[in-house]
Amino acid sequence: MTTTVTPTATKNKGSLFFKPASGWWARAWMEFPDETGVPRRKRHVFKLDTFDRDLARRKLTKIMRAYHEGSLEREVRAPATTPATTADYLRAWVDGRKAAGVVMAGDESNWLEKYALPTIGHLALVDVRPLHVRRILADAVQHGLSRESVRKIRGALNRAFGAAWKNEEIPENPVSRVDVPADAPVDDRDRVILTDAELGAFLASGAVPLLFKMLALLARVFGGMRTAEVNRMDWSLVNRDDYSKVSFFRAKAKRGRGGKLQELIVPIELRQHLRAWHESQDKPEAGVVFPVTRGATKGAARSKGTTYAKTLRKYLFLAGVVRHDCAAAADHERRWDIVKGEPRACCPRAKNDPLFFDTTASRRVDFHSFRRAFASALADAGVNEQTAMHLASHADSRVHALYTMRTTKMMVIPASAVPALPSKWIPDGSTSGAALAKTVMISARPDRFERSTDGLEGRCSIQLSYGRVPVAR
Numbered sequence: 197m198t199t200t201v202t203p204t205a206t207k208n209k210g211s212l213f214f215k216p217a218s219g220w221w222a223r224a225w226m227e228f229p230d231e232t233g234v235p236r237r238k239r240h241v242f243k244l245d246t247f248d249r250d251l252a253r254r255k256l257t258k259i260m261r262a263y264h265e266g267s268l269e270r271e272v273r274a275p276a277t278t279p280a281t282t283a284d285y286l287r288a289w290v291d292g293r294k295a296a297g298v299v300m301a302g303d304e305s306n307w308l309e310k311y312a313l314p315t316i317g318h319l320a321l322v323d324v325r326p327l328h329v330r331r332i333l334a335d336a337v338q339h340g341l342s343r344e345s346v347r348k349i350r351g352a353l354n355r356a357f358g359a360a361w362k363n364e365e366i367p368e369n370p371v372s373r374v375d376v377p378a379d380a381p382v383d384d385r386d387r388v389i390l391t392d393a394e395l396g397a398f399l400a401s402g403a404v405p406l407l408f409k410m411l412a413l414l415a416r417v418f419g420g421m422r423t424a425e426v427n428r429m430d431w432s433l434v435n436r437d438d439y440s441k442v443s444f445f446r447a448k449a450k451r452g453r454g455g456k457l458q459e460l461i462v463p464i465e466l467r468q469h470l471r472a473w474h475e476s477q478d479k480p481e482a483g484v485v486f487p488v489t490r491g492a493t494k495g496a497a498r499s500k501g502t503t504y505a506k507t508l509r510k511y512l513f514l515a516g517v518v519r520h521d522c523a524a525a526a527d528h529e530r531r532w533d534i535v536k537g538e539p540r541a542c543c544p545r546a547k548n549d550p551l552f553f554d555t556t557a558s559r560r561v562d563f564h565s566f567r568r569a570f571a572s573a574l575a576d577a578g579v580n581e582q583t584a585m586h587l588a589s590h591a592d593s594r595v596h597a598l599y600t601m602r603t604t605k606m607m608v609i610p611a612s613a614v615p616a617l618p619s620k621w622i623p624d625g626s627t628s629g630a631a632l633a634k635t636v637m638i639s640a641r642p643d644r645f646e647r648s649t650d651g652l653e654g655r656c657s658i659q660l661s662y663g664r665v666p667v668a669r
């Protein structure tokens with residue numbers, strides 16, 4: 197009995213069929229020159245020596261790749277000596293993720309190709325040990341990757357090998373024995389966020405093109421749109437009568453090629469700008485809202501890698517939005533160094549401007565800063581977690597919590613938590629005796645207060661000054 201599983205697709209990918217006695221077989225139309233050198237097209241059949249469908253699929257993929265690369269004869273002649281490698285497995289795994297519409301599959305492919313395959317690609321899947329995984333992660337740290345990036349590489353490996361383990365292809369998942377290296381550097385400096393006044397100056401400036409004002413407004417005001425999201429905005433999803441509603445595809449989603457479609461009501465202040473932009477584009481009915489503005493691809497959608505960080509900083513600077521006490525003359529014309537992607541120094545202090553340069557405490561402003569500002573504003577406004585997470589499209593409540601933690605509200609100690617303190621009290625004992633005598637609680641034991649601090653670091657100074665803690669003299 198013969199069961200055909202995959203019908204031969206129009207694109208030559210070959211197909212699999214199963215025989216109960218001998219397992220999986222592959223067949224494919226292929227063209228090879230005959231003895232006289234004339235190309236002959238013929239259906240070829242391959243015995244795959246496995247009863248496992250996933251393994252059979254990977255073998256078929258490998259055969260077809262070899263065929264298209266012109267190296268099939270070598271592969272087929274010695275199939276026993278070239279078992280499926282980890283590279284075959286990982287690539288097939290990523291292909292499966294892409295086919296299932298997993299949005300992060302592209303990133304996973306990049307991480308695995310760049311950091312994992314050089315070390316384990318040639319090994320058989322069962323031969324990959326925790327020490328290999330440890331080496332991959334250590335190499336990534338050596339490359340200067342941040343802890344967050346190393347964690348992502350480990351995550352991709354863990355999912356890939358976890359799938360093989362669940363499928364009983366390997367006895368254990370080697371990644372589960374490996375942690376992210378402790379020495380992976382953490383960069384927890386905050387990104388600089390523009391104040392409302394700075395954003396206002398940016399929007400009011402004649403030096404900034406309308407395009408960048410629109411992008412900044414959308415990212416700051418409209419659901420904290422990400423670069424990839426504004427790049428994919430389409431006029432067909434905009435209410436073009438009164439610009440009151442806009443739908444757009446969110447960039448991050450676990451499944452579904454386009455991400456989640458989100459509809460938001462446009463804040464009144466933003467509608468006139470959206471209308472102005474629509475009219476400046478000759479009121480299209482459909483098509484990308486922010487197409488490429490010049491060059492060969494003018495009018496087309498911006499490519500995936502498009503970022504606005506540098507251009508944003510350029511126009512901020514040209515608009516005179518700076519965070520240093522500028523010593524340049526009032527009529528100084530600000531200029532941007534396109535090659536270095538930084539301001540042409542207007543004065544010596546420009547080098548330390550946190551808007552344009554990383555400092556020990558912060559990272560320079562980028563397009564994502566607007567999204568952070570939006571999330572912070574939601575947290576500051578005390579919007580409930582569910583609404584804030586939905587508006588900003590945060591899938592993880594921990595991300596929202598981060599913003600909430602940094603609001604002013606979370607820095608204020610409520611008055612009810614502060615004990616009633618005497619109006620005058622002297623913590624360092626250096627004041628005159630007359631002043632000490634006036635303080636109510638400390639004055640009783642001024643000598644003990646001084647000595648009692650020895651060996652009590654970390655104790656609350658109020659406890660010490662009240663003399664409540666029994667201390668050995």
Ligand SMILES: [Zn+2]
Pocket residue numbers: 520521522523524541542543544545546
């Ligand atoms: Zn300056």
